[in-house]
Amino acid sequence: MSASKKTARRSLPVTSALAVSLSLTSLFSPALAPAAHAADPTPSGSASPSATPPATMSTVGGEQLGRPGTQANLGGDAPVVPKGISARSWIVADAETGEVLAAHNAHWRLAPASTLKMLFADTLLPKFNKDDKHKVTLPDLAGVGAGSSMVGIKENETYTVHDLWLGVFLRSGNDAVHVLSAMNGGVKQTVADMNAHAEELQALDTHAVSPDGYDAKGQVSSAYDLTLIARSGLQKQDFREYCSTVRAKFPGETKKGKNGKRSRSSFEIQNTNRLLTGDSGLDAYQGIAGVKNGNTTNAGATFTGVAERDGRVLLVTVMHPEKQEHNQVYKETAKLFDWGFAAAGKVQPVGELVAPKGAETSGGSAEPSTQPGGTASATSPAPGSAGGGGKAVASAASGGTGGIGIALGITGGVLALVAGAVFLVNRKWPLRRAK
Numbered sequence: 001m002s003a004s005k006k007t008a009r010r011s012l013p014v015t016s017a018l019a020v021s022l023s024l025t026s027l028f029s030p031a032l033a034p035a036a037h038a039a040d041p042t043p044s045g046s047a048s049p050s051a052t053p054p055a056t057m058s059t060v061g062g063e064q065l066g067r068p069g070t071q072a073n074l075g076g077d078a079p080v081v082p083k084g085i086s087a088r089s090w091i092v093a094d095a096e097t098g099e100v101l102a103a104h105n106a107h108w109r110l111a112p113a114s115t116l117k118m119l120f121a122d123t124l125l126p127k128f129n130k131d132d133k134h135k136v137t138l139p140d141l142a143g144v145g146a147g148s149s150m151v152g153i154k155e156n157e158t159y160t161v162h163d164l165w166l167g168v169f170l171r172s173g174n175d176a177v178h179v180l181s182a183m184n185g186g187v188k189q190t191v192a193d194m195n196a197h198a199e200e201l202q203a204l205d206t207h208a209v210s211p212d213g214y215d216a217k218g219q220v221s222s223a224y225d226l227t228l229i230a231r232s233g234l235q236k237q238d239f240r241e242y243c244s245t246v247r248a249k250f251p252g253e254t255k256k257g258k259n260g261k262r263s264r265s266s267f268e269i270q271n272t273n274r275l276l277t278g279d280s281g282l283d284a285y286q287g288i289a290g291v292k293n294g295n296t297t298n299a300g301a302t303f304t305g306v307a308e309r310d311g312r313v314l315l316v317t318v319m320h321p322e323k324q325e326h327n328q329v330y331k332e333t334a335k336l337f338d339w340g341f342a343a344a345g346k347v348q349p350v351g352e353l354v355a356p357k358g359a360e361t362s363g364g365s366a367e368p369s370t371q372p373g374g375t376a377s378a379t380s381p382a383p384g385s386a387g388g389g390g391k392a393v394a395s396a397a398s399g400g401t402g403g404i405g406i407a408l409g410i411t412g413g414v415l416a417l418v419a420g421a422v423f424l425v426n427r428k429w430p431l432r433r434a435k
Contacts, residue, residue, distance in 0.1 A: 051088070051322075057107035058205055061224060062351025065106045072102035073348035082335040086322040088300075089223040090332070092340040095231060095306060095313040099349035101340050103223070106351070109205045110319050112221035113294030114149070114172045115302045116213035119206065119221075121168060121242070122233040123197040124184055130162040130238065140182040141175055145214040148174035151269060154253050163251055169242040170271045171250075172294070177212040187211055202354045203228050215298040223317040228353050230291045230304045230315055243290030246271050274330045275305055282327045285334050291315075293329070301329035307337050314340045 059066035064073075072081050081102055089105040100106070135158045144150075151166075151173030153159065159179070167176030181190040190211045198206040203225035209216035221229075233239040249266040256262050271277055273293050278284040287307040294302040300320035307314055316336045321328040 053088070053105040053108045057105070057109075058222075058224075060107070060202055060204055061100065061354050062349075065100065065103055065224060065351040068105055068108075070102070070104045071106070071350040073350055074343075075346045075348070078346035079339060079342045082339050085318075085332050085335065086328070087318045087320060087332055088322065089317075089319040090336060091223040091227050091315075091317050092336050092343075093227050093231075093315045093353055094344065095234070095315045098231075098353035098355075100224075100351040100353065101314075101343055101347055101349060103350055106224040107205055107222045108319075109220040109222050110302075111215060111219060111296065111299035112206075112213055112226060112319075113215075113296040113299035113302045114213040115226050115292050115294040115304055115317075116206075116208060116210075116219070116221060117168055117172065117177065117294075118226065118229045118233050118292045118304065119194050119198060119203070119208060120177060120180075120190070120211050120213075121165070121239055122201075122229055122236070123194045124180055124190065125165070125233075125236055125238055127184060128161045128180075130160065130165070132161045133158050134161070134164070134179065134183055136179055137182075140179045142178070143187060144174050144178050145210075145212075148212070148214060149272075150175045151250060152252075152267075153179060157251065157254060157264075159251060165238070165242050166245065166248050166250060166269065169292070170245060170248060170269045172272055172292075174212040174214060181211050198225070198229070200358060201225075201228055201232050201356050213294055213296070213299075215296045223319050224353075226302070226304045226319075227315050227317045230306065230317070231353055232356065234291070234306060240290070243273075243292060244276070246277055273303075273305075274327055275303075275307075275333060279327055279330075282330055285330075285337065295329075303329045303333055305333050305337070309341045312341065312344055314344070316340065 053068040055068065057066045057068070064071050070081060074080065085104070087104065089108045089110060091103040091106050092101045093099065094101065136153055136155055138155050141153070141155065149172045151168075151171040153164075153167065153173070153175040161180075161183075164176045164180050167173035168180070178187065181187045184190045184193065187210070191208050194208040194211060195206075198204075198208065203221070205220065205222035206225045206229070207218060207220055209219040213219075233243070247268055247270045250269045252265045252267050254262055254264040273288075273290065274282055275285040275288045276290070285305070285307060287309050288305060289308065290306050291304045302317075302319045304315065304317040307316075314337060316333050318329050318333045318336065321332055325331070
């Protein structure tokens, strides 16, 4: 049976794998109704990207990655790269070793859409405690693009940082991004922080103009960089929790009842990552555990995903499929995951995901960072700091590896759901490198 077949009635966590480990009684079916996801329209005057990759591109990670076209070094028994992949750019990489198994125009600088929110999250997550509260003002929501995907934040309502991050990851809410940016000193400061963090990660194809990925002139990234950013983010426990969350409750509007008492209800939000939730004509991918999707007029569909099979964790990024079929970006991602798991160990890598600058200069001796509020975390390094590495060995408490919660220990700590307990194991940079 293909790995892209939906797992048979495998229970999934209501909010995240960590929440399940603490309360294993909250379960639901993976057969979820899809949630709408509004695309950000291209601003007036924005041009569609060229359909032809540049003749020369960055060689960060290896010279072969700078060549246009498909790059794969197949052994005698390696499966051929799947046909029918129409994406302008894609990459398949081993999340632990950093080996790039195959790529297509890996360093082509393209509009990233909401996959850029991975950089936003990787930059800002360590700056706030998740229990911090913020009352939203009108200026907080200034600059949210017309037609943006929104989670439904209301002026004069108070939200926790945890609420806001759920809005960012599940609903790709640009309103939540702007509120968090306001808490960080504003959009301008946040964009500067994101670009500095991208440089630290050596994601040198990336230039952020808006914190939410809304189409903007000069805003670009690449399949290589998005994979690098995802790998960094997945070293943070909270990043892993949020990107693997399938559904959650989000605070609604405070209203006054007939008795004069004020009360606040909540509503359900679901993740817009269709390989995580499934959709009409698309099965949830077995072993998927995030990461982030995006879709704008200029960028087309973009997606970075992480999945585990038999102890091996892969990262796949797909940017702008030319085919216009429904859920095409997820279908092509699933094909590349299937190929990567079958090809692992049978191909010579075409390059590698490089370590952050700080990890290289520190010789891999980074210590666990201290989070806001003084809480030490071996899995959540501060922006620009080195992270940990480690293979995901988590398994569902009921046995088997069919679905969410499997690959949550990516390169920064192992999250194991065993008899309801959580075990976090930290390893340090540099990761085991390609030979």
